[in-house]
Amino acid sequence: MSVITYRQALRDTLRAEMLRDDDVLLLGEEIGLFEGSYKITEGLLNEFGEQRVRDTPISEEGFVGAAVGTAMMGLRPVVELMTINFSLIAVDQIINHAAKVYGMFGGQTSVPMVIRTPGGGGQQLGATHSQNIELFYAFVPGLKVLAPSSPADAAAMLRAAVRDDDPVMLLENLGLYNSKGEVPDGDESVAEIGRAAVTREGSDITLIGYSRMAAMSLRVAEELAEQDVSVEVVDLRSLRPLDRQTVVDSVRKTGCAVIAEDDWLTYGIGAEVAASIQEGAFDYLDAPVRRVAMAEVPLPYAKPLENAALPSTESITTAVKETLSAVGKRVG
Amino acid sequence: MADTAKAKGGGTAKSTGGRRRSRKDSTTPAAGGTTPGVADEKPDVLLDYYRRMVLVRRFEERTGQAYTQARIGGYCHLNLGEEATVVGLMDALRERDYLYTNYRDHGYAILKGMSPRRVMAELYGRSDGVAKGWGGSMHMYDTEARMLGGYGIVGGQLPLATGAALAVTYRGGDEVVMCQMGDGTTNIGAWHESLNLASLWNLPIVYTIVNNFTGMGTSVDASSAEPDLYKRGSAFRIEGVRVDGRDVLAVRDAAADVVEKARSEQRPYILECTSHRLKGHSVVDPAKYRTEEQVAEARANDPVAAFEQHLEKAGVLTEEKKKEISDAVKEEVADAADFAENSPSPDVSTLFDYTYATPVANESRRMPADPVFAE
Ligand SMILES: Cc1ncc(C[n+]2csc(CCOP(=O)(O)OP(=O)(O)O)c2C)c(N)n1
Numbered sequence: 001m002s003v004i005t006y007r008q009a010l011r012d013t014l015r016a017e018m019l020r021d022d023d024v025l026l027l028g029e030e031i032g033l034f035e036g037s038y039k040i041t042e043g044l045l046n047e048f049g050e051q052r053v054r055d056t057p058i059s060e061e062g063f064v065g066a067a068v069g070t071a072m073m074g075l076r077p078v079v080e081l082m083t084i085n086f087s088l089i090a091v092d093q094i095i096n097h098a099a100k101v102y103g104m105f106g107g108q109t110s111v112p113m114v115i116r117t118p119g120g121g122g123q124q125l126g127a128t129h130s131q132n133i134e135l136f137y138a139f140v141p142g143l144k145v146l147a148p149s150s151p152a153d154a155a156a157m158l159r160a161a162v163r164d165d166d167p168v169m170l171l172e173n174l175g176l177y178n179s180k181g182e183v184p185d186g187d188e189s190v191a192e193i194g195r196a197a198v199t200r201e202g203s204d205i206t207l208i209g210y211s212r213m214a215a216m217s218l219r220v221a222e223e224l225a226e227q228d229v230s231v232e233v234v235d236l237r238s239l240r241p242l243d244r245q246t247v248v249d250s251v252r253k254t255g256c257a258v259i260a261e262d263d264w265l266t267y268g269i270g271a272e273v274a275a276s277i278q279e280g281a282f283d284y285l286d287a288p289v290r291r292v293a294m295a296e297v298p299l300p301y302a303k304p305l306e307n308a309a310l311p312s313t314e315s316i317t318t319a320v321k322e323t324l325s326a327v328g329k330r331v332g
Numbered sequence: 333m334a335d336t337a338k339a340k341g342g343g344t345a346k347s348t349g350g351r352r353r354s355r356k357d358s359t360t361p362a363a364g365g366t367t368p369g370v371a372d373e374k375p376d377v378l379l380d381y382y383r384r385m386v387l388v389r390r391f392e393e394r395t396g397q398a399y400t401q402a403r404i405g406g407y408c409h410l411n412l413g414e415e416a417t418v419v420g421l422m423d424a425l426r427e428r429d430y431l432y433t434n435y436r437d438h439g440y441a442i443l444k445g446m447s448p449r450r451v452m453a454e455l456y457g458r459s460d461g462v463a464k465g466w467g468g469s470m471h472m473y474d475t476e477a478r479m480l481g482g483y484g485i486v487g488g489q490l491p492l493a494t495g496a497a498l499a500v501t502y503r504g505g506d507e508v509v510m511c512q513m514g515d516g517t518t519n520i521g522a523w524h525e526s527l528n529l530a531s532l533w534n535l536p537i538v539y540t541i542v543n544n545f546t547g548m549g550t551s552v553d554a555s556s557a558e559p560d561l562y563k564r565g566s567a568f569r570i571e572g573v574r575v576d577g578r579d580v581l582a583v584r585d586a587a588a589d590v591v592e593k594a595r596s597e598q599r600p601y602i603l604e605c606t607s608h609r610l611k612g613h614s615v616v617d618p619a620k621y622r623t624e625e626q627v628a629e630a631r632a633n634d635p636v637a638a639f640e641q642h643l644e645k646a647g648v649l650t651e652e653k654k655k656e657i658s659d660a661v662k663e664e665v666a667d668a669a670d671f672a673e674n675s676p677s678p679d680v681s682t683l684f685d686y687t688y689a690t691p692v693a694n695e696s697r698r699m700p701a702d703p704v705f706a707e
Contacts, residue, residue, distance in 0.1 A: 033621045034549030057519035057555035058486050058547060085485070089520070124405030124457070126468050128484050265704070266696060290703060296696040297687045300678070301406060301468030302457035308680045308699065315701035322703070 002185055007177040009151035010040050010116075010158055014078065017162045018048055021076060024162060025052045027063050028080030037082050038118060038177055064090035064115065068098045068167075071113040076162060081117035084171065085129050091136070098167040099142030110165040116158070118172040120212060120262065121310050127298035130306075132263040134211075137169050138239035138272075144168040144193050145239040149214035151181040153237060156191035164193060171239075175212045196243035198250060202232035204329055205320055206250040206257040208273055210236040213260040213311065220316045229324065229331055239269060247273060248280030255286040256327050258319045260311055265293035286327040290319045337574040339563040339602075373581065375648045381423070381580050382643055383657045385415040385636050388439040390665045391448060395438060395455055395469075398669065399615045404455045407484070408469045411439035413610035416635035417542055418443060420583025421605070424591050425510055430478045430500075432493035433512040435470030436542075437482030440512065445477035448668040458675035465678040466686060478507075486547075487520035489513065490539070494526040497535035501598065508594045509537045516547020518561050524568075530600035531568040537600045538590050539565075542577065544609040549621040562604035570600050577605030578635040608633055 004012075018024045030037050032045035032055040045053040056063040060081065067077040081087045087094065094115065102110050121130035138145045144166055148154040154172070161168035199214065200221050209217040214235035221231035232250050236243065251257045257277055259270040270291040277289050295309040321331045370378055392410040399408045411418055414436075422443035425431065433440045441451050446462055454461030455469055462474050470484040480496060483489040493511035500507050517523060518541060530537050541561050545552050552559045562572030575586040583605055590601040608630035612619035619627075643649035684697045698704070 030548050030550060033554075037548070055550055055554060057550070058516045059519045059521065061521050089485075089487075124468060125407060126466075126471055126484060128488070129407070129470075265698065288703075288705075292700050295683060295699055297683055300466045300683070301463075301471070302465035302678050303405060304677045304680055305465070305683055308683055311700040315699070318701040319703075 001182045003180050004151050004183055005177065006148075006151045006154050006172075006179050006181070007038065007040060009155040009183055010172065011042060013155040013158045014041065015044060015047070017078075017159065018044070018052065021162075023074065024076045024078060025054065025070070026078050026080065027054045027056055027067055029056055029058055029082055031055060031080050036080065038174070040116070040172075041080065060086050060089035061093055065093035065097060067113050067115075068093060068101065068111055071098075071111045071167070072101060072109050074112075076112050076114075078114040078116060078162060081115060083129065083174070084117045084119040084133055085131050087115070087117055088133075094137065094143070094167075094169075095140050099140050102166070103142060111167045112165045114158075114161040114168050114170055116170045116172060118174045118177070120174040120176075121294065121299050122175055122306065124301055124303060124306060126301045130299040132294065134171050134239055135263055135267065135269055138242075138269060140240075142167070143240060145171065146191070146193065147171040147173075147211040147237065147239055149176065149209070149211050149235050149237070151179070152183045152187070153191065153235075155183060155187065156189045157193075157237070159189070160191040160193050163190060168193070171211060173212045176215060179215060191237070194238045194241035194243060196237050196246040197235045198232060198246065199235045200231065200233040202230035203254060204230045205324055206232045206234060206247070206254045207260065207316070207320060208234045208236065208247060208257060209260040210239060210269065211262065213262050216311070216313055216316060217260050220313050220320065223313070224317065224320065224331070227331055229320070229329075231320065236269075236273070242272065242276070244276040244280060247276060251277050251281040252284045255284055256289075256323050258290045258292060258316065258323055260316045261291065261293045262311065263294060264296045265291055266296060268293055287323050288326075290323050292316050292319045337560075337562065339560070339566055339572040370581070370642065370646050370648065378643055378648050379653065379657070381419055382639055382649065383661065384419045384443060385580065385639060386657060386661045387442065387448070387664065388415045388418055389636050390661050391442065391452075391668070392438060394665050394669055395452070396611070396615050398455065403673075404469065405457065406468045406470070407435065408455070408615045409436040409613065410611060410615065411436060413608045413630060413635065414542060414544065414577065415439065416580040416639065417577035417583050417605040417607055420577075420580045421510065421512070421540060421587050423584045424587030425508070428478065428507050429591070430480055430493075430496055430507060430509045431512070432480050432489040432496070432509065433482045434486070434489060434514055434517065435482050435484045436514070437470065437472045441472035441474070441477075441479055441482070444474075444479040446472065446474045446479060448664060449671040452668040452672040453675045456672040456675065457677065458672055459678045460671070460675035464682075487513070487517050487522040490517070490522045490526040493537060494530050494535060497530065497537040497600075498533060500536060501534070506595055507536070508591050509535075510540055510591070511537060512540045512542060514547055515541055515543040515545065515552050515561055516550065516555060517541075518564055519555055523564075527565055527568040527570055527600070531565075531570050534598050535600055536594045536598050538587070538594050539570075539600065539602045540587070541602065541604040543604050543606045545606070546609060546613070548613045548617075549619075562602055565600075565602045570602055572602035572604065574604040574606065577607035578633055578638065580635070580639060607635065610634065
């Protein structure tokens with residue numbers, strides 16, 4: 001076992017996949033000479049050269065679309081979009097093209113490409129640079145959308161994404177890049193796309209999250225364990241396909257659920273999860289499903305406002321405690 | 333008027349081929365050097381340009397400091413090295429003209445008429461900031477000063493500025509819109525689409541490219557197939573001019589020329605100002621991708637130092653005057669920082685005040701832990 005950062009896990013895996021398969025090439029702004037805005041591609045230009053680590057101009061629509069084209073030719077492009085906010089420039093190529101080519105042409109040509117991109121608020125970047133718009137992509141059939149919460153998952157999911165024959169969005173998180181976790185030495189595991197994970201077992205309540213919120217949920221569960229509350233944590237991991245069964249199985253066991261999401265509440269990821277719980281575990285529910293999400297505003301720059309708008313361990317804990325008291329379980 | 337290079341709309345830009353480097357007019361800022369012809373200028377005007385350049389310099393240095401001390405958060409991009417460009421451009425605009433910029437906007441904001449105090453307060457995320465602490469470094473805005481925003485999405489300002497110019501013609505006004513951007517921005521789709529619209533619709537707009545030869549760590553050579561950026565309007569029959577952006581007088585002249593032409597002819601223009609970035613892309617960027625020569629070249633071409641020396645040689649700037657300006661600017665910047673420091677943070681109760689301009693039924697005012705249905 002080694003303890004490495006989420007960033008390191010991504011970087012090492014990218015490198016290993018490039019060594020394994022010559023068809024893997026990287027495209028993106030500042031990934032070469034600059035070594036990546038968040039240093040995920042550090043050293044890769046030096047090692048693999050310009051042909052395989054291609055710095056692009058600031059032309060998101062152009063290079064994402066070009067990646068679709070190279071993938072249609074059988075290559076395996078891994079595109080870095082500096083942040084998910086800039087994916088909006090490329091949204092036509094992602095949704096109208098990457099996601100459609102396979103089906104629209106009757107299954108003749110798959111599009112084996114990966115788009116890696118970080119999201120996440122909390123960095124005081126203001127309204128256009130702090131959005132969690134994973135929903136836009138999770139909404140679209142034809143795309144696979146992964147959101148790892150730990151270094152081990154980041155590696156296993158990136159491996160899976162590169163080897164997958166469909167377009168995969170790998171959603172990273174600015175708030176997780178420096179987080180550390182154990183990764184088995186020589187790990188070659190490939191995540192199964194479309195599977196959630198129970199990352200902590202418990203019996204009182206199910207706490208569901210993904211990406212940063214899954215990591216935060218684990219912390220909340222640990223803290224509440226000291227107050228004799230047994231929280232089961234489900235990490236969604238894959239936003240599309242969505243593993244409803246794992247969620248529902250957990251809620252059938254615990255009888256209540258809180259969903260923590262970094263996006264906006266109305267129509268957000270949590271809405272879909274809550275609907276699934278209602279459909280799959282209605283008879284088991286002892287309390288309404290609660291969602292903890294970002295306040296529904298364009299995210300402000302000023303720190304006190306931004307802090308107030310974002311979900312936190314405190315707000316998740318509050319929702320968990322209130323849900324438990326609604327079902328008659330005492331806390332602390 | 334100092335040297336400028338020109339590209340006529342409709343295609344004097346030569347068709348090019350062969351290797352990248354040979355396709356280019358030059359790999360360094362435009363000819364003209366940093367020794368402006370000051371002979372014909374009024375000393376007061378020159379000293380005022382100098383004062384403004386020093387103001388931008390000191391303001392940005394202070395900003396960098398405050399950022400390092402975590403008084404300022406988020407991304408923070410400075411105008412260091414671009415002072416002559418900022419001063420020259422803003423001098424060419426009339427008060428009633430409109431300005432759109434990218435996120436590297438502090439100097440423009442101040443010189444378009446926003447108070448340094450309120451710009452600094454915005455950087456600090458305080459309630460007296462120009463955007464009440466909602467925007468931060470990248471998003472200065474002031475309707476009265478007709479600074480219609482710094483924008484953090486590369487190229488985002490281009491269609492907006494184009495639309496503002498459409499509104500000007502719609503109302504029969506005689507204002508001009510200046511749309512500032514960096515060199516890297518000329519590769520985004522919005523550039524091509526905006527230029528086409530502006531030319532098609534005969535809009536009074538000047539697309540101003542501040543060419544510091546790098547977008548983050550990517551050189552113009554590595555990102556632009558036509559590295560002579562002022563020629564890139566030729567596909568849309570938009571005339572372009574390149575000027576030495578380190579020369580405040582040259583920038584002012586070239587800018588005044590295209591701004592007044594845009595006004596009288598009701599046509600779009602492109603103005604390219606070449607300069608060097610003195611520091612990294614943003615305050616946190618150590619700019620390791622730059623060679624020592626590049627760093628040395630940027631330092632040697634510091635526009636503030638060059639103008640200072642030139643004014644001294646010309647006898648316009650005396651030791652006494654220099655000190656007077658330096659002290660006044662220092663005080664103005666310190667005052668701005670004090671003001672920012674003492675301005676309160678926006679109250680959390682204002683969190684939902686700016687989602688919609690109109691009251692609306694069922695608007696969500698839910699904090700993260702609030703249930704959807706309160707009991
Ligand atoms: C659509 C979009 N893509 C990428 C970015 C990230 N980014 C911010 S600034 C920048 C470089 C822009 O360079 P340039 O236009 O030359 O302006 P300069 O920073 O030199 O003023 C990049 C790639 C962004 N903000 N928006």
